[in-house]
Amino acid sequence: MTARHNISSCLLRIVIVALASMALIAMGLVAWNMASQRRFAETEMVRTVRAIAVALDQQLLVTTTALESLGMALAEDDDPARLYRIAQGVMTKHPYWSHVTLRDAAGTMVFTTAMPYGAPMPTTNSLAPLLDEVLAADRPQVSNLLRSSLIDSPVAAVGVPVQAKDGKRFVLIAVVTVSKWEKFLQNQELASSWVAGIIDRTGIVIARTRAAEQFVGKPAPGWVREAIQTAPEGRAEGPALEGGALTLAFSRSAVSGWTVAFAAPSSVFETPLRRSLWLAAAVSLGALGVAALLVRRYARRLSRSVAGLARIVEAIQEPGAVLPPLPHTDVAEVASVYDSVRCANVHLREAEERRTTAMRELQHRVKNDLQAILSLIALESGQTSSTETRRILEELQGRVEALRLVHSRLYEASQVGTVELGSYLRELCGNSVALYGRSLAGELALKVSVGAVYVDHNAAVSLGLIANEFVTNSAKHAFPHGAGTITLELDVPAAGPVRLRLADNGIGMPANRTRSSGLQLIAMLAEQIGAAPEWEVNAGTSLRLSFSVQGAGLAG
DSSP, X not given: OHHHHHHHHHHHHHHHHHHHHHHHHHHHXXXXXXXXHHHHHHHHHHHHHHHHHHHHHHXXXXXXXXXXXXXXXXXXXXXXXXXXXXXXXXXTTOTTEEEEEEEETTOOEEEETTSOTTSOOOOOOTTHHHHHHHHHHTSOEEOOOEEETTTTEEEEEEEEEEEOTTSOEEEEEEEEETHHHHHHHHTTOOOTTOEEEEEXXXXXXXXXXXXXXXXXXXXXXXXXXXXXXXXXEEEEEEEOTTSSEEEEEEEEOTTTOOEEEEEEETHHHHHHHHHHHHHHHHHHHHHHHHHHHHHHHHHHHHHHHHHHHHHHHHHHTSTTOOOOOOOOOOOOOOHHHHHHHHHHHHHHHHHHHHHHHHHHHHHHHHHHHHHHHHHHHHHHHHHOOOHHHHHHHHHHHHHHHHHHHHHHHHHHOSSTTEEEHHHHHHHHHHHHHHHHGGGSSSOEEEEEEEOOEEEEHHHHHHHHHHHHHXXXXXXXXXXXXXXXXXEEEEEOOSSSXXXXXXXXXXXXXXXXXXXXXXHHHHHHHHHHTTOOOEEEEESEEXXXXXXXXXXXXXXX
C-alpha cells in the first residue's frame, strides 16, 4: 500500500505539472490566435469600407459626368428651355434624382425640373453654399446633407460649373434623394448584426443600413465624429446609437469628402475569445480529472510489479529459496493521439484544397460576368448614334476590361489571390491601344518593356485602371494629326519600389486638362496604392508611379 501510494503521488505530480503547463500554453495560444483573427478581421473591415468608399466615388462621378454632359448643351445653345427638356430626359435614367436646377452666378434660379418651365421660381437659399463652392473652385462639388423645400425631405446635391455660349456662368445642380445612398449601402449585403453609414463633412448622417428614419439627418455619435475628423481612414471603438459597443472602420470619399463608416458589434470579436478560453479551461480540468484516474490505475499496476520485484529481492537474500514468479505487467500505449493528429491534418489539407477551388471558381464566374457586361456595353455602343454616348461607353468598356483581365489572371494564377503585373499590363494596354487606335488617322503603336512581379488583387485593379485611363486620354487627345506611339515600362528592381512609366509622343497635355475627371481618377487610384503621380509634359506626356509590393513579390 505504501509503495502504491508513493508511486501514485509521484506520477500524479508529474502529470499535473505537465498538463497544467500544456493547459496554460493552450490557453495562451487560443488567446493569441483569437487576437490575431480579430486584427485580421479589423484589417478586412478597413479594406471593405475602403472598397465601399471607392464605389461611392464612382457613383458620384457618374452623377458628375451626367451633369457635365448635360451642361454641354448650354455651352452649345443658350436656350434654357431646350436644356430644361434635355434635363427631364436625363432624369429618366437617374431614378433617384429629385430634380435638376439651373442657377446663374448671382444665385437666381433659371429653372427647376420640379416645376413647369416658366412657372414662378421659389426663393430658397438651401443650395447657396454649394453654389458658392462650385463658382469658387470652378469644378464639380458635392454638398452636405440638405433639406429641400421642394420635396420636404433630406437630400444631397451635386453641382457642376457651366459656361453658356455668351460667356455667362451658371451652376447646374442635381438634387439626389438619400434613398439612393440607402439603396447603395443595402446593396453591399452586410451581415444583419452589422451597420454601415455615410456621414457628410459636418458629421451629419446621410444614410444608414439600419433605423435610417431614426438617425438620418442627425449628428453621428461624438466619438465617431472625432475619429473621422482625425484621419481620412482608420478604426475606432465606442458605443452604438442603439446601445452596445461597436468596432468601427471608416474611409473618407476622395470626391465628396463624405465618410463611409462600417461597424460591427465588439461582441463579434470578444465572445468567441471568452468562449474559447472557458472551453480550454473546462477541457483542461476534465483532462486533469481523467489523468488522476489513469494515474491511480497505472500506479496500481506498477505497484504490483514493484512489489513482485521486492519479493524476488527478499527471496534472493535467502540462499536456496524458491524465487516467486514475476507478476504480469501491462503498459498502455498512446498511439491514438498520433492517429487523431494525423486525421486532423488530413481534414485541414482537404479544407484548404476546397477553399482554393472555391476561390478559383469565384474568380472564373466573376470573369465570365464581366465578359458578359463587356458584350452588353459593346452592343449598346454599336447601336447608339450619339458620339458622346459612344465615347462614354468606350471608356466604360476599357475600365470593365481592366477588371475582367484581373479576374482572368487571378483564375489562371498558380498562387491564389495574386496577379503577375507585367504581363497583365502588357495585355491590357495592347487591348486598349487596339480599341482606341481605330479612331485615329494613322496607326497607334505600343512599345512595351516590363519586368515580372506579383501583386495582390487591389493593386492590380488600381494599376490596370490607371493604365487604361492613360491610354484612353492619349488616344483621344495626344494624336490629333495621326499616328503615334504609347510606351509602357515596368521596372522591377531586386530591392526598392517598383517603377511604372506610361508615356506618349503626342502633342502634350494642355494645362486646362489638369482637372479632368480622368486625371482625378488616376490620382485617386494612385493614392490607393501609396503612390503619387508624377506628370511630365515635354515631347509628349509622361506619367511615373513608384510603389511598394506587399504580400506578393518578385516572380521566381
